[in-house]
Amino acid sequence: MSASPVLKIEGLRTDFRIGRHAISAVDDIDLVIPAGETLALVGESGSGKSVTARSVMRLLPRKLGMIAAGSVWFTGKDGQTRDLTKLDEDAMRSVRGREIGMVFQEPMTSLNPVFTVGEQIAEPLRVHSGATHSAALRTAIELIGRVGIPDPAKRAQQYPHELSGGMRQRITIAMALVCDPVLLIADEPTTALDVTIQAEILELLRKLQRERKMAMLFVTHNLGVVAEIAQRVAVMYAGRIVETGPVAEVFAAPRHPYTIGLLHSLPRLGQGSAMRRAGVRLPSIPGVMASIADMPKGCQFAPRCGFAADPCRVEIPPLAEVAAQRRARCIRWREIAA
Amino acid sequence: MLRYFAMRLLSGAGMLLALTLLIFILTRLTPGDPIDAYLDPNVPLSQEEVNALRTHLGLDRPLPEQYLAWLGEAARGNLGHSLQRFNETVTGLIAQRVGPTLLLMGSGIAISIILGVSTGVFTAVRRDTLPDFALSATALLGISSPAFLTALLGLYVASVRLKWAPSGGLLTPGAEFSAWDLLQHLLLPALLLSIGQAALIMRYMRASMLEVLNQDYVRTARAKGVREFQVVAKHALRNALLPVLTLIGSTIGLAIGGAIFIERVFNWPGMGLLLVSAVETRDYPVIMGATLVIGSCVIVVNILTDLSYALVDPRIKVG
Ligand SMILES: Nc1ncnc2c1ncn2[C@@H]1O[C@H](COP(=O)(O)OP(=O)(O)O)[C@@H](O)[C@H]1O
Ligand SMILES: [Mg+2]
Numbered sequence: 222m223s224a225s226p227v228l229k230i231e232g233l234r235t236d237f238r239i240g241r242h243a244i245s246a247v248d249d250i251d252l253v254i255p256a257g258e259t260l261a262l263v264g265e266s267g268s269g270k271s272v273t274a275r276s277v278m279r280l281l282p283r284k285l286g287m288i289a290a291g292s293v294w295f296t297g298k299d300g301q302t303r304d305l306t307k308l309d310e311d312a313m314r315s316v317r318g319r320e321i322g323m324v325f326q327e328p329m330t331s332l333n334p335v336f337t338v339g340e341q342i343a344e345p346l347r348v349h350s351g352a353t354h355s356a357a358l359r360t361a362i363e364l365i366g367r368v369g370i371p372d373p374a375k376r377a378q379q380y381p382h383e384l385s386g387g388m389r390q391r392i393t394i395a396m397a398l399v400c401d402p403v404l405l406i407a408d409e410p411t412t413a414l415d416v417t418i419q420a421e422i423l424e425l426l427r428k429l430q431r432e433r434k435m436a437m438l439f440v441t442h443n444l445g446v447v448a449e450i451a452q453r454v455a456v457m458y459a460g461r462i463v464e465t466g467p468v469a470e471v472f473a474a475p476r477h478p479y480t481i482g483l484l485h486s487l488p489r490l491g492q493g494s495a496m497r498r499a500g501v502r503l504p505s506i507p508g509v510m511a512s513i514a515d516m517p518k519g520c521q522f523a524p525r526c527g528f529a530a531d532p533c534r535v536e537i538p539p540l541a542e543v544a545a546q547r548r549a550r551c552i553r554w555r556e557i558a559a
Numbered sequence: 560m561l562r563y564f565a566m567r568l569l570s571g572a573g574m575l576l577a578l579t580l581l582i583f584i585l586t587r588l589t590p591g592d593p594i595d596a597y598l599d600p601n602v603p604l605s606q607e608e609v610n611a612l613r614t615h616l617g618l619d620r621p622l623p624e625q626y627l628a629w630l631g632e633a634a635r636g637n638l639g640h641s642l643q644r645f646n647e648t649v650t651g652l653i654a655q656r657v658g659p660t661l662l663l664m665g666s667g668i669a670i671s672i673i674l675g676v677s678t679g680v681f682t683a684v685r686r687d688t689l690p691d692f693a694l695s696a697t698a699l700l701g702i703s704s705p706a707f708l709t710a711l712l713g714l715y716v717a718s719v720r721l722k723w724a725p726s727g728g729l730l731t732p733g734a735e736f737s738a739w740d741l742l743q744h745l746l747l748p749a750l751l752l753s754i755g756q757a758a759l760i761m762r763y764m765r766a767s768m769l770e771v772l773n774q775d776y777v778r779t780a781r782a783k784g785v786r787e788f789q790v791v792a793k794h795a796l797r798n799a800l801l802p803v804l805t806l807i808g809s810t811i812g813l814a815i816g817g818a819i820f821i822e823r824v825f826n827w828p829g830m831g832l833l834l835v836s837a838v839e840t841r842d843y844p845v846i847m848g849a850t851l852v853i854g855s856c857v858i859v860v861n862i863l864t865d866l867s868y869a870l871v872d873p874r875i876k877v878g
Contacts, residue, residue: 325778
């Protein structure tokens with residue numbers, strides 16, 4: 222493995238056009254994913270996780286979203302490092318599906334209803350390596366077996382509506398992996414699934430990631446799964462990263478009040494379902510996240526923060542280094558640590 | 560599958576029965592005596608002779624009996640004789656006219672589908688650009704202007720003023736048959752026949768395509784690195800066509816109405832012209848026979864539409 226990380230995002234800002242205005246959905250994003258490692262991107266709904274993931278693939282809604290600043294350095298299979306934001310459309314297309322695979326949240330709607338799943342898995346191979354129809358289909362069938370679906374040859378001939386949600390998500394995973402990408406981006410791949418199936422899919426992704434030594438960007442709003450799948454975590458709030466570092470350290474000693482809140486609202490291992498049965502609600506962070514169109518001055522989390530003081534409301538705090546490989550966007554992190 | 564077919568054919572037969580009964584009643588309700596059109600005014604006949612002729616033609620029998628007699632013969636494939644053209648069977652007359660009509664309608668429908676689908680996709684992909692505005696406005700005009708106006712205006716401009724096309728008929732009279740001659744005669748009426756439908760198909764196609772282009776599976780296709788052309792032509796188009804197929808099937812009935820009119824304007828020797836002249840001369844057997852054939856065509860087309868739907872969409876299991 223080469224020394225340069227597979228993915229290095231620097232100062233990324235992505236704007237959305239809303240009416241006549243451009244509004245930043247995410248800003249000042251810095252992320253690094255070394256080869257073979259998993260980074261979890263966590264945050265509540267609307268914090269900008271999907272926008273970040275799609276910015277890497279440059280799959281933002283046309284005419285609405287665009288990368289406004291920053292770089293996305295990507296080291297491909299050939300060992301060359303390129304800034305994806307600078308590639309022309311053809312070069313970018315050859316990255317999508319071949320170098321970077323992507324799994325989406327909605328297994329019910331992200332497969333095309335009029336093609337068999339075998340054809341859909343085989344398609345990236347045919348697009349990128351010009352494989353023949355039958356060769357690509359053979360690879361697809363083999364992969365269907367490897368993502369844990371019994372009777373792959375028969376399944377390959379079926380249409381998405383004939384499969385369960387869990388199976389469809391396995392199919393989209395196979396589709397993302399068929400060209401052996403160096404990086405897998407999984408955008409809330411388990412959110413739409415039943416709890417038992419969530420665990421299976423998570424286990425599958427972890428297994429495949431190890432086998433293939435892929436790097437993975439794992440997007441989730443559930444801090445509970447982070448420890449199971451990732452080595453590093455980046456917590457997002459209102460379009461910015463507020464804390465980042467190795468999972469174990471961040472969990473053991475969070476340095477941002479938002480991370481603390483998230484951790485408090487997490488059921489202890491094995492207690493989740495018992496609490497649900499007993500009707501006990503987890504403590505959640507009071508208040509709601511401000512909309513990106515209408516951000517408070519200063520720290521965006523201040524209105525909901527128990528630690529907030531006047532200096533917090535002056536300007537957005539920098540992402541300060543709080544320990545080796547650890548950063549937090551809070552001017553009072555030292556007091557929190559104490 | 561077979562069961563479904565049988566059901567559709569059965570309900571189709573029921574509809575045909577109702578249709579012929581309706582036409583039968585309507586023709587008999589309209590004032591005017593077919594005998595008047597039948598007789599040569601220059602050869603006066605006595606009242607007895609007229610009555611004998613009436614008996615001979617079966618026009619003196621009670622109406623229910625006349626209908627049942629016609630039905631019984633029709634079921635055996637005998638549609639009777641024309642009242643106005645001596646020695647011509649209705650089947651024979653229809654056989655001569657079916658070809659030109661199928662040619663005109665088939666070309667019209669083909670043109671409207673090709674034109675409607677391609678412009679619909681194009682305007683969806685180029686949404687909110689100048690070509691989109693221009694084509695959408697044209698389509699609105701095509702839908703909202705009455706068919707007779709389009710036909711007459713088209714005939715006047717393209718044929719009378721610009722002399723791009725012959726003004727009527729199937730072939731140049733007296734000339735030797737050539738496909739080129741036929742095509743020249745066919746193009747303008749087929750084009751004019753297709754305009755309204757093409758405009759309708761385009762609007763549906765555009766809306767359907769816009770919706771499909773927002774679907775998650777289109778984003779998935781892009782994430783796989785599929786070329787944008789393929790994303791549209793392969794992933795989106797097949798899905799977007801589904802609702803449009805139903806529209807195409809159901810507007811073919813409308814196209815038949817349009818075809819009758821176009822045949823009249825362009826003196827195209829088809830079923831429409833036959834039907835119009837039969838109505839004018841109260842030629843009951845021809846009216847009944849032509850209606851039966853046209854009705855059957857509509858029903859067959861609708862069944863075919865349903866079948867094609869099942870072919871394009873794997874979620875639909877016919878049966
Ligand atoms: N298509 C869009 N049009 C306008 N704004 C958008 C669009 N998609 C996302 N956004 C903005 O970006 C913010 C972040 O969205 P997203 O990345 O989807 O959040 P999440 O963390 O839940 O994945 C949203 O709150 C929204 O304001
Ligand atoms: Mg999201």
